[in-house]
Every structure is written in C-alpha cells, then in structure tokens.
C-alpha cells in the first residue's frame with residue numbers, strides 16, 4: 001500500500017473515532033476559541049491510534065505546534081501517515097525496536113515541547129535524565145496513567161521533579177471509566193480476537209485488583225470465566241471475595257490457571273517460579289503497565305515458537321509445558337487490539353486537552369509537583385458525556401441543598 005493510501009485509511013479511521021468523541025470536540029472548540037495555545041509547542045506521547053490522533057489534531061487546530069511520539073509496539077502506521085499528511089511532526093515507527101524507540105524519543109524531545117502529554121512518565125523521566133535545559137524551560141506536563149503517577153510521586157518526594165504535572169489519571173472521570181470499563185473490555189476483547197478462543201469455563205487469574213484488575217474481572221466473568229484474584233492489599237482482596245471471586249497467591253493459583261492478566265503496573269509480579277507452576281497451554285497477558293510485569297528475560301531464554309499465531313509466542317519449559325505470551329508482554333489492548341473504546345478515551349483525552357488548557361493559562365501551577373484536574377472540569381466532562389448518552393441528573397433545589405447541609 002502506498003503512503004498516500006495509508007494516510008487516507010488513517011484519516012478515515014481518525015474521522016470515525018472523532019464522531020464518537022463529543023467531549024473532546026467540545027473542549028477542542030473552546031481551546032481554539034480561547035487562543036491560549038498560539039505559539040506553544042505541545043508534545044504528545046500516548047498510544048498512537050485514531051483517538052489520540054483526534055487530540056493531536058485538536059491541539060494543532062487550537063494553534064499549537066504539535067509533535068507526537070509513541071513506542072513501536074503501540075503505534076498504528078496508518079495514523080502516523082495521516083498525521084504527517086496534516087503537517088504534524090511524528091516520531092513513531094510501527095514495530096520499531098526498543099533502541100530505535102529511544103532514538104525517536106530523543107528526537108521528539110529535541111523539538112523542545114513547552115507542554116508534554118505523557119503516558120507512563122517515560123518521556124518526563126528521559127527529559128529529566130538527558131535534557132535538563134529543556135526541563136528548565138518547560139511549562140509542565142500531564143500524565144495519563146497510574147504507572148506514570150507512581151514514579152512521579154517518588155521523584156517529587158526526592159526533590160527530583162522539576163516541573164508541575166497534572167495527574168490526569170487521578171481524575172475520577174479518568175480512572176473510574178478508562179481503567180475499569182475501557183481497559184477491562186479492550187483487554188478481554190483483544191485476548192478473544194487474537195486467539196479466536198472463548199473464556200467461558202476457563203480459569204482466569206487476575207493479578208492486582210485495582211481499577212484495571214476489577215474491569216478485567218468484570219468482563220471475563222461476564223463471558224463465563226472463573227476468576228481468581230491475587231492481591232497484596234488485604235482490603236482489595238476482600239473486595240474481590242465480595243464481588244464473587246476466589247482470592248489466592250499467584251503461587252497457589254498458578255497450577256490451575258489457564259489465562260493470566262497481570263494488572264498491577266509493578267515490575268516482577270510474575271516470577272520464573274510462578275511460570276514453572278503453570279499448566280501446559282497457559283496464556284500470559286499484560287493488562288497493566290507493560291512487559292516488565294512478566295519474567296520476559298527468563299521466558300526468552302527458553303525454546304520459542306514464534307509462528308503459532310500472530311502476536312502469540314509459545315515458550316516451552318524444560319518439563320515440556322508450553323506457555324503462550326501475548327504481544328511480547330506489552331499491554332494486550334494497546335499492542336494486540338485497538339486500545340480502549342472510543343467512549344472512554346473521549347473522557348480521558350478531553351481531560352488531557354483540559355490539562356493542556358490549564359497549563360497554558362495564567363493561573364497554571366508553577367512549582368514542581370503533582371496537581372489534580374479541577375472538580376469543575378470533571379463535572380463539565382461528566383455532564384457533556386452524560387448529555388450525549390441521554391442521561392439527565394437530578395436538579396438541585398434549595399430544599400435539597402438545605403437537607404444536604406443540615407445536621
């Protein structure tokens with residue numbers, strides 16, 4: 001297929017996503033009318049697919065100079081071509097190696113974004129390590145996900161963070177929808193599409209019962225899977241029991257597990273020993289932060305069959321059991337599927353647009369640290385989407401307001 005054809009297909013897919021993003025479209029129109037982004041450089045480092053492309057284009061239409069970065073495992077080539085055809089600087093190559101991704105990430109940072117939208121804090125950390133002058137001149141950043149917030153907090157506690165960061169992930173309008181329903185649906189659907197198997201009757205182990213683990217369990221259970229949860233936190237473990245699931249350690253659950261969804265964002269939650277306990281034919285999927293949740297180094301030292309099915313590598317353990325790893329341990333929804341559904345990314349990406357709007361405003365935070373999205377912005381986002389879904393909230397009356405305040 002020619003570059004022009006790829007760009008055309010990409011443009012059609014971007015337009016389709018845009019039809020389902022009323023919240024982003026509303027915020028985009030406000031941004032364009034406000035003029036705050038004129039002359040600003042905005043860098044977007046997010047999973048690169050049609051929904052993210054709508055955000056990047058909205059920022060450009062609002063007057064920003066936009067550059068885009070994404071790692072090769074979650075980059076859609078058609079979208080890269082479509083965005084380049086619209087004049088955006090795109091530093092992403094579908095299928096690029098880790099070494100090439102690093103070169104692209106450095107080139108992206110050399111565009112000197114004033115405001116950076118990041119996912120997993122990887123570019124914020126790279127900028128702090130290698131581009132101190134860039135960091136010194138930056139207005140700030142916005143972080144998309146839980147596994148980015150955690151290291152940013154650690155950096156701030158150590159006094160290493162040098163810019164204000166808006167914690168988009170920590171907005172209720174993000175984690176209650178994207179992390180739970182969006183990721184639950186897209187990870188389970190990606191597993192089904194990639195394998196052409198079913199989950200009914202299968203033993204599924206969900207490691208981590210935070211927002212993502214909860215969403216994965218809901219969707220897998222709805223399709224008839226039997227769910228076991230592994231958790232470090234006894235409160236969340238007890239919640240899983242109340243939701244109707246078994247709770248066990250990974251070591252105890254492994255011998256009976258057919259499909260694992262690692263949903264923690266923490267490195268090394270599945271060990272070599274855990275893998276050795278899995279039965280023949282078990283699948284390892286990541287729904288959380290990335291391949292670092294799985295013992296990829298150990299797995300890659302084993303005999304591997306890369307041709308069993310696209311996106312599936314079958315590793316043979318010394319005892320003969322075959323363990324199937326999905327998309328090299330990357331997030332199964334972003335690297336093996338189309339990412340989260342349009343409706344939830346409408347919320348998350350609209351919040352990103354609001355974060356950029358806030359950072360570019362006069363009242364923007366200046367001191368390094370993590371800052372929340374305002375309650376007013378959360379409410380705006382909820383009301384726009386709710387209206388689009390045909391929902392109507394209860395009108396607040398004087399009498400109700402008094403009853404709520406009374407003691």
Ligand SMILES: NC(=O)c1ccc[n+]([C@@H]2O[C@H](COP(=O)([O-])OP(=O)(O)OC[C@H]3O[C@@H](n4cnc5c(N)ncnc54)[C@H](O)[C@@H]3O)[C@@H](O)[C@H]2O)c1
Nearest residue numbers: 145146147208210211212230231232264265269287288289
């Ligand atoms: N694939 C996606 O599209 C997507 C979407 C949203 C978030 N995420 C990622 O998913 C991960 C989880 O996000 P979240 O919002 O659910 O976080 P969370 O903090 O709500 O949940 C993580 C849970 O994992 C548990 N945990 C940590 N280590 C564990 C271990 N060794 N064994 C068992 N449990 C353990 C924690 O106690 C916690 O309850 C993060 O990396 C986040 O960035 C991915």
Ligand SMILES: N[C@@H](CCSC[C@H]1O[C@@H](n2cnc3c(=O)[nH]cnc32)[C@H](O)[C@@H]1O)C(=O)O
Nearest residue numbers: 047052074120144145178331334338339340
């Ligand atoms: N950084 C990893 C995985 C994504 S982390 C998880 C974040 O990805 C976000 N995400 C999930 N699906 C999509 C999507 O389709 N488009 C853009 N971002 C997505 C989601 O908001 C979540 O917080 C990678 O490059 O593969």
